[in-house]
Amino acid sequence: MDKILPGARSNFRFKNWAGIYSAKPQLYFQPSSIDDVVKIVNAARRLNKTIVTVGSGHSPSDMCVTNEWLMNLDRMNEVRGLVENKEQHYADVTVDAGLRIYKLSEYLSERGYAIQNLGSISEQSVGGIISTGTHGSSPYHGLVSSQYVSLTIVNGLGEVVNVDSENHPEIFRAAALSLGKIGIIVRATIRVVPTFKIRSTLEVVNFETILEQWDHIWTSSEFIRCWWYPYTRKCILWRGTKSNDSFTKVRSSWWGTTVGRYFYEFLLWVSVKIYPAFTPYVERFVFHRQYGKAETYGYGDIAVQNSIDGLNMDCLFSQFVDEWGCPLNNGPEVLRSLDRSITQAAKNGDFYVHVPVEVRCSNTCLPEKIPDYSDRTEISPGAVYGNVLRPYLDATPRGLHYAPLSDVSNNQLTLYINATIYRPFGVNTPIHKWFTLFENTMGAAGGKPHWAKNFLGSTDMAAGPTKSQEAYKDYEMRGMATKISEWYGEDLLKFQEIRRQQDPENVFLANKDWALKNGIVTPEEVI
Numbered sequence: 001m002d003k004i005l006p007g008a009r010s011n012f013r014f015k016n017w018a019g020i021y022s023a024k025p026q027l028y029f030q031p032s033s034i035d036d037v038v039k040i041v042n043a044a045r046r047l048n049k050t051i052v053t054v055g056s057g058h059s060p061s062d063m064c065v066t067n068e069w070l071m072n073l074d075r076m077n078e079v080r081g082l083v084e085n086k087e088q089h090y091a092d093v094t095v096d097a098g099l100r101i102y103k104l105s106e107y108l109s110e111r112g113y114a115i116q117n118l119g120s121i122s123e124q125s126v127g128g129i130i131s132t133g134t135h136g137s138s139p140y141h142g143l144v145s146s147q148y149v150s151l152t153i154v155n156g157l158g159e160v161v162n163v164d165s166e167n168h169p170e171i172f173r174a175a176a177l178s179l180g181k182i183g184i185i186v187r188a189t190i191r192v193v194p195t196f197k198i199r200s201t202l203e204v205v206n207f208e209t210i211l212e213q214w215d216h217i218w219t220s221s222e223f224i225r226c227w228w229y230p231y232t233r234k235c236i237l238w239r240g241t242k243s244n245d246s247f248t249k250v251r252s253s254w255w256g257t258t259v260g261r262y263f264y265e266f267l268l269w270v271s272v273k274i275y276p277a278f279t280p281y282v283e284r285f286v287f288h289r290q291y292g293k294a295e296t297y298g299y300g301d302i303a304v305q306n307s308i309d310g311l312n313m314d315c316l317f318s319q320f321v322d323e324w325g326c327p328l329n330n331g332p333e334v335l336r337s338l339d340r341s342i343t344q345a346a347k348n349g350d351f352y353v354h355v356p357v358e359v360r361c362s363n364t365c366l367p368e369k370i371p372d373y374s375d376r377t378e379i380s381p382g383a384v385y386g387n388v389l390r391p392y393l394d395a396t397p398r399g400l401h402y403a404p405l406s407d408v409s410n411n412q413l414t415l416y417i418n419a420t421i422y423r424p425f426g427v428n429t430p431i432h433k434w435f436t437l438f439e440n441t442m443g444a445a446g447g448k449p450h451w452a453k454n455f456l457g458s459t460d461m462a463a464g465p466t467k468s469q470e471a472y473k474d475y476e477m478r479g480m481a482t483k484i485s486e487w488y489g490e491d492l493l494k495f496q497e498i499r500r501q502q503d504p505e506n507v508f509l510a511n512k513d514w515a516l517k518n519g520i521v522t523p524e525e526v527i
């Protein structure tokens with residue numbers, strides 16, 4: 001079998017980026033062409049096997065874990081063409097879906113173009129980044145998938161299907177955030193813009209100031225991120241705009257040095273393994289080494305970088321991450337509530353949080369049609385949409401209404417809060433108490449979890465078999481099926497219908513437990 005199927009290996013161990021999950025699939029494939037992918041899918045159908053496609057394995061959860069067949073598209077990493085639209089000031093680049101985002105950025109930068117907006121890293125694959133709803137942080141940009149013009153997928157019948165806004169738009173809406181369940185994305189066309197620099201300010205701001213300025217802050221620049229340090233009662237506010245200014249030198253980073261990094265990880269290790277009450281001291285110490293003590297709101301440190309260096313960040317260590325999105329207007333209440341809980345928990349010694357708690361925003365409201373972009377310049381803000389189709393499984397709040405750029409306010413925005421807990425030197429830190437409280441708070445504020453992350457849920461909400469509470473590992477996902485069905489309603493039903501059409505034999509229903517406990521499939525579908 002290993003010999004006849006393209007790129008097959010039987011002795012491969014998969015580990016996700018964080019190193020939390022690993023698995024030994026029966027076979028691991030790295031196909032080199034769409035034909036190869038079709039052959040593998042057809043073989044899986046014949047042999048009654050399931051396939052998981054893994055991109056760069058950066059999803060924090062166990063969503064890519066399988067003991068059946070695992071496919072990776074790292075060998076399908078060519079750029080197939082770049083078509084410029086000079087009048088509308090963009091270009092459409094067509095690539096194999098295994099290409100990594102940082103590689104695509106290198107290719108584009110040599111030709112004067114750039115990806116419009118990015119998350120914190122550029123390691124993801126073109127296919128993987130959209131499959132979980134990856135986003136950056138901006139009042140004018142939405143999910144990364146809104147930059148995609150078209151997708152080519154190999155579905156569960158081994159058919160090659162091209163989908164875009166005109167051709168099978170409903171399959172596009174399912175495949176643009178599919179959790180790998182609609183088909184294998186083998187090619188994609190992405191809308192990119194002329195290369196831009198980002199001029200950013202990095203300000204040290206009191207937590208209370210952020211809350212007081214909530215109505216103004218989020219629309220004050222095209223790119224914006226807030227890193228909250230609860231025990232220091234401070235935030236770092238990073239605001240960026242497109243700019244023609246000259247590059248500056250790189251900002252210095254204490255934890256970016258070898259000594260700073262190891263020392264930080266060592267301090268975390270001590271606080272996790274030996275003395276948890278040490279955690280707030282570690283946070284304060286690290287904060288002051290990295291950012292100093294003075295508040296600098298309104299006159300922060302300035303840097304001009306290329307867009308990738310500006311938008312990506314140093315994510316430090318292996319980590320658990322639980323991220324939810326809710327209406328941004330609910331932010332002050334949510335943050336105050338989390339603040340009270342974190343403070344109280346530290347007093348009681350119940351749990352401690354790691355930092356930063358990332359506070360970000362996105363604008364996933366879409367216009368009815370793609371706007372005219374002929375007036376844009378290289379530094380014009382805002383999205384140049386590749387499509388205006390909302391993915392069925394888009395986890396951002398429904399019921400927010402599109403407004404043109406000049407009228408965007410907090411009313412259009414999703415607030416993302418990201419609870420990160422590090423695993424210093426690979427040691428698991430307890431997360432259950434903190435993440436459960438976080439999830440309850442975000443859920444009550446109209447939030448939903450980011451699909452890729454380590455949300456936990458509870459046995460009350462899970463579907464499929466559950467265990468006794470004691471039988472779960474602290475970090476094990478219990479599931480959220482009933483909530484997910486309530487939150488997504490008709491959109492989930494539509495997604496499920498398209499999934500059944502595109503994959504009637506359940507070839508992509510590997511990791512069934514994950515899909516079942518979260519209600520992506522119904523128990524009847526997996527029996």
Ligand SMILES: Cc1cc2nc3c(=O)[nH]c(=O)nc-3n(C[C@H](O)[C@H](O)[C@H](O)COP(=O)(O)OP(=O)(O)OC[C@H]3O[C@@H](n4cnc5c(N)ncnc54)[C@H](O)[C@@H]3O)c2cc1C
Nearest residue numbers: 055056057058059119120125127128131134135179180185
């Ligand atoms: C350090 C770090 C920083 C991050 N920063 C952000 C951030 O700023 N914003 C954010 O939203 N997320 C962020 N993430 C999450 C990350 O962007 C997503 O998990 C993304 O989906 C990972 O892409 P990947 O290529 O690694 O996909 P994988 O994790 O390998 O796979 C993710 C899902 O996509 C499916 N898939 C992969 N390739 C294909 C394909 N070709 N066809 C069909 N399905 C496919 C898989 O089956 C799986 O369901 C971060 C993660 C880490 C570890």
Ligand SMILES: O=C1O[C@H](CO)C(O)=C1O
Nearest residue numbers: 060120315321358418420
């Ligand atoms: O999942 C994520 O990890 C980083 C935080 O370290 C980030 O921004 C995500 O999103």
